[in-house]
Amino acid sequence: MSRTASTAPRLYVPDPLAPGAEVPLAAPQAHYLRDVMRMAPGGAVRLFNGRDGAWLAEISALGKGKGAVRCAERIAPQRPEPDVWLLFAPLKSARQDMLVEKAVELGVSVLQPVLTERTQTRRVNPERLAAQVVEAAEQCERLTLPEVRPLADLFDLLAAWPAGRTLFHGDETGGGTPALAAFSAPPGAGGDALLVGPEGGFSPRELDVLRAASFSLGVGFGPRILRAETAALAALSLWQATRGDGGLTPGC
Amino acid sequence: MSRTASTAPRLYVPDPLAPGAEVPLAAPQAHYLRDVMRMAPGGAVRLFNGRDGAWLAEISALGKGKGAVRCAERIAPQRPEPDVWLLFAPLKSARQDMLVEKAVELGVSVLQPVLTERTQTRRVNPERLAAQVVEAAEQCERLTLPEVRPLADLFDLLAAWPAGRTLFHGDETGGGTPALAAFSAPPGAGGDALLVGPEGGFSPRELDVLRAASFSLGVGFGPRILRAETAALAALSLWQATRGDGGLTPGC
Numbered sequence: 001m002s003r004t005a006s007t008a009p010r011l012y013v014p015d016p017l018a019p020g021a022e023v024p025l026a027a028p029q030a031h032y033l034r035d036v037m038r039m040a041p042g043g044a045v046r047l048f049n050g051r052d053g054a055w056l057a058e059i060s061a062l063g064k065g066k067g068a069v070r071c072a073e074r075i076a077p078q079r080p081e082p083d084v085w086l087l088f089a090p091l092k093s094a095r096q097d098m099l100v101e102k103a104v105e106l107g108v109s110v111l112q113p114v115l116t117e118r119t120q121t122r123r124v125n126p127e128r129l130a131a132q133v134v135e136a137a138e139q140c141e142r143l144t145l146p147e148v149r150p151l152a153d154l155f156d157l158l159a160a161w162p163a164g165r166t167l168f169h170g171d172e173t174g175g176g177t178p179a180l181a182a183f184s185a186p187p188g189a190g191g192d193a194l195l196v197g198p199e200g201g202f203s204p205r206e207l208d209v210l211r212a213a214s215f216s217l218g219v220g221f222g223p224r225i226l227r228a229e230t231a232a233l234a235a236l237s238l239w240q241a242t243r244g245d246g247g248l249t250p251g252c
Numbered sequence: 253m254s255r256t257a258s259t260a261p262r263l264y265v266p267d268p269l270a271p272g273a274e275v276p277l278a279a280p281q282a283h284y285l286r287d288v289m290r291m292a293p294g295g296a297v298r299l300f301n302g303r304d305g306a307w308l309a310e311i312s313a314l315g316k317g318k319g320a321v322r323c324a325e326r327i328a329p330q331r332p333e334p335d336v337w338l339l340f341a342p343l344k345s346a347r348q349d350m351l352v353e354k355a356v357e358l359g360v361s362v363l364q365p366v367l368t369e370r371t372q373t374r375r376v377n378p379e380r381l382a383a384q385v386v387e388a389a390e391q392c393e394r395l396t397l398p399e400v401r402p403l404a405d406l407f408d409l410l411a412a413w414p415a416g417r418t419l420f421h422g423d424e425t426g427g428g429t430p431a432l433a434a435f436s437a438p439p440g441a442g443g444d445a446l447l448v449g450p451e452g453g454f455s456p457r458e459l460d461v462l463r464a465a466s467f468s469l470g471v472g473f474g475p476r477i478l479r480a481e482t483a484a485l486a487a488l489s490l491w492q493a494t495r496g497d498g499g500l501t502p503g504c
Contacts, residue, residue, distance in 0.1 A: 079475075098350055105482050107474065140476045174501035180493040222359065222492050223331075223500040224392045230357050233482075234489035240474050241432040241490055248475040249426035 008044040008056070009037055010138045011069075012145060017052040021071045022060055030067035033059065045069055048137075050144040053078040081144055082244035083191035085110035085165075087157065088232055089198035090121040099229040100129060104136035104146060106236040107244060110193075113151045118200035124151050141250060154195075154206060161215055164190025168239075169210050170231045171218030172201060179219040179235060183242040192243060194235045196228050260296040260308070261289055262390045263321075264397060269304040273323045274312055282319035285311065297321055300389075302396040305330040333396055334496035335443035337362035337417075339409065340484055341450035342373040351481040352381060356388035356398060358488040359496060364445075365403045370452035376403050393502060406447075406458060413467055416442025420491075421462050422483045423470030424453060431471040431487060435494040444495060446487045448480050 009032070015023040025033070033039045041062055047055045047069065054076035057069040086108045090096060103111060111133070113124045129148050137145050161167065166188050170176070195210075202210065210216045221234050240246045261284070267275040277285070285291045293314055299307045299321065306328035309321040338360045342348060355363060363385070365376045381400050389397050413419065418440050422428070447462075454462065462468045473486050492498045 094346070101479075102482050102485070105476055105478050106486065107476055140478065142476055172502050176501070178493070178499045180498055220501050221489075222496070222498045223502055224357055224359055224394055225502055226357050226392065227353075230354050230485075233354070233485055234358065237473075237486035237489040238493055241430070244474070246432055246474045247430045249428070249472050250424055250475055250477055 008046045009033060009039075010046045010048070010141065012134050012138055013047050013049055015049060017047055017049055017055045017071050017074075019071060019073065022068050023047070023057075023071070025067040025069060027065040030062060030065055033067065034062050034064070046075070047071065048143045051078060054143060076143070078143055081109060081142075082107055082240065083109050084236070084239055084244060085112055085191070085193035086232060086236065087112045087114045087154075087167075087193055087195040089114055089116050089119040089196070089228065090124045090151070091199075091228060092121055095227070095229050096121075096124075097132060099232055100132045101136045102229075102233050103236060104133055104142065105140040106233065107142070107240055108146050108236060109144075110147045110149060112149045112157070112193075114154045114157060114195070115151060116154045116198050116206060117203040119198045120200070126150065155209065158209060158213060158216075161213070162190060164188055165193055165215065166190070167193045167195055167210075167213070167216040168219045168235065169195040169202075169216055170197060170235065171207070171220055172225060173207070174220070175211075176218035176220035179221055179238050180242065182217055182219045183238055187243050192239065194232070194239060196232045196235065199228055260298050261285060261291075262298045262300070262393070264386050264390055265299055265301055267301060269299055269301055269307045269323050269326075271323060271325070274320050275299070275309075275323070277319040277321060279317040282314060282317055285319065286314050286316070298327070299323065300395045303330060306395060328395070330395055333361060333394075334359055334492065335361050336488070336491055336496060337364055337443070337445035338484060338488065339364045339366045339406075339419075339445055339447040341366055341368050341371040341448070341480065342376045342403070343451075343480060344373055347479070347481050348373075348376075349384060351484055352384045353388045354481075354485050355488060356385055356394065357392040358485065359394070359492055360398050360488060361396075362399045362401060362445075364401045364409070366406045366409060366447070367403060368406045368450050369455040369458060371450045372452070378402065407461065410461060410465060410468075413465070414442060416440055417445055417467065418442070419445045419447055419462075419465070419468040420471045420487065421447040421454075421468055422449060422487065423459070423472055424477060425459070426472070427463075428470035428472035431473055431490050432494065434469055434471045435490055439495050444491065446484070446491060448484045448487065451480055
């Protein structure tokens with residue numbers, strides 16, 4: 001194998017990973033290894049599937065749009081990951097692409113697009129979202145993919161909110177608790193979720209419902225008005241540093 | 253005036269702002285008010301110049317690519333802003349655009365592009381950077397523009413480092429202090445700077461120099477490998493929450 005374990009391309013595969021297991025490559029992965037990375041059978045790759053840790057593997061077959069790799073050895077165990085959902089109103093293409101990529105890098109566990117009363121962009125492309133999530137996870141050394149949920153109405157989500165999960169919603173009206181203080185409180189047992197509104201903010205009715213909900217707390221991010229995607233990334237960064245895995249260091 | 257003070261377009265102007273002062277608009281601003289916002293003389297705008305607070309003003313003249321506004325009243329005082337520099341290696345176009353926009357929103361005071369040994373993109377366009385900074389500041393309710401400095405070599409910057417200013421550099425090798433812990437230490441008197449490396453990271457020689465510098469401290473952002481722009485935004489978000497103005501709320 002010509003590359004070391006730390007520089008070999010990293011790929012997500014859905015299949016089980018075990019010593020000697022051969023797993024097929026998706027067409028874009030085969031294209032990437034063959035035509036972009038100029039690799040050939042015998043070359044080293046790294047694999048993860050969200051369950052079995054990180055594996056070193058060898059390309060066993062590689063053709064035009066198809067290929068397979070064979071697992072060699074596990075190079076890192078699966079580790080538990082923080083439980084933090086991101087609820088976000090769909091954004092225009094480039095900003096949403098950025099939001100999704102960065103949220104994956106910052107360790108989000110669930111991406112939940114939400115319809116709010118002022119949401120401008122009222123549809124998402126689930127296949128595109130799923131592909132972006134895989135690419136970002138491969139890039140950032142995560143061992144999991146976040147779950148991408150279907151677009152849902154905010155009020156429906158709040159009406160069926162899971163018991164024990166805390167919801168922190170961005171509040172730019174000045175009524176929120178500073179995010180650092182809010183996140184420094186002891187976490188509950190049911191995990192957390194972060195909710196950021198659309199460009200126009202939450203409607204008064206939405207803010208009333210959010211403020212009345214026992215599981216929700218408004219948080220603020222300082223005196224500047226942040227765009228929706230900036231607020232989401234600031235929230236995730238602060239959450240990981242305070243309640244997530246910000247104290248850990250890069251591993252495999 | 254047809255718009256309230258909180259929804260009137262917000263413009264940066266370099267001129268002094270005082271009661272009755274008339275200030276010219278730049279050509280893109282006149283175009284924006286006339287052709288995008290469909291406004292006319294008499295319409296309300298908000299102004300800031302980085303020194304005199306926020307002002308409500310009225311369009312006094314508006315033509316094709318030119319115009320002027322007259323200051324009515326000050327609606328917010330100038331407030332001091334956090335002193336935090338961002339040193340970043342130039343990135344490819346879309347990622348750098350995003351980095352600059354978000355850094356302005358997150359309250360950076362100085363944008364300093366740096367050449368490092370592994371910097372891929374070795375030039376920046378100062379006019380483009382300056383225009384992006386103005387647009388982002390207008391959007392996010394800042395009362396200042398960050399200063400944009402010319403591209404400089406990292407070792408030159410370190411050799412002439414200002415006394416008393418603390419430099420936090422991103423360290424993905426696992427040797428850094430978790431950022432939240434690093435930022436929670438009492439700040440020095442000379443302000444702070446945040447340094448993120450290029451996509452390929454710092455060279456071993458750069459890391460040696462940074463680690464040896466008495467003014468510099470390596471910080472980490474958890475177990476995932478963040479892209480350069482993500483690391484910059486995570487660092488700024490955490491910095492504002494801990495050492496900056498994250499406890500304040502949106503004002504005017």
